[in-house]
Amino acid sequence: MTGPIQRVPFDVESYSRRSRTGPCFVCAIVDRDPAQPEEIVYDDGTHIAFLARFAALPPGVPYEQQQYHALMAENGVVEHTPEEAAALAAEIRDALAAQ
Numbered sequence: 001m002t003g004p005i006q007r008v009p010f011d012v013e014s015y016s017r018r019s020r021t022g023p024c025f026v027c028a029i030v031d032r033d034p035a036q037p038e039e040i041v042y043d044d045g046t047h048i049a050f051l052a053r054f055a056a057l058p059p060g061v062p063y064e065q066q067q068y069h070a071l072m073a074e075n076g077v078v079e080h081t082p083e084e085a086a087a088l089a090a091e092i093r094d095a096l097a098a099q
């Protein structure tokens with residue numbers, strides 16, 4: 001991300017509608033559905049980790065301030081491009097591989 005972090009309102013109504021009428025997003029991610037293009041950072045066949053589509057925290061938020069803030073939709077979300085998500089996922093995969 002470049003420039004100041006911009007938060008945008010989280011579209012709760014759209015999210016709720018999609019959650020109630022669409023397929024399960026976790027199953028879609030596991031099935032590698034192209035309509036659910038979340039970046040997968042870890043997959044050992046039993047466990048999977050992926051980046052959230054709706055990032056809630058900009059980089060640098062102190063740990064003690066992260067816990068509930070990330071769950072509060074009224075704080076908005078941080079938009080990111082697919083390229084930014086791919087770069088972050090690559091960094092995480094590299095860090096995991098280095099352990």
Ligand SMILES: [Zn+2]
Nearest residue numbers: 024025026027
């Ligand atoms: Zn599911």
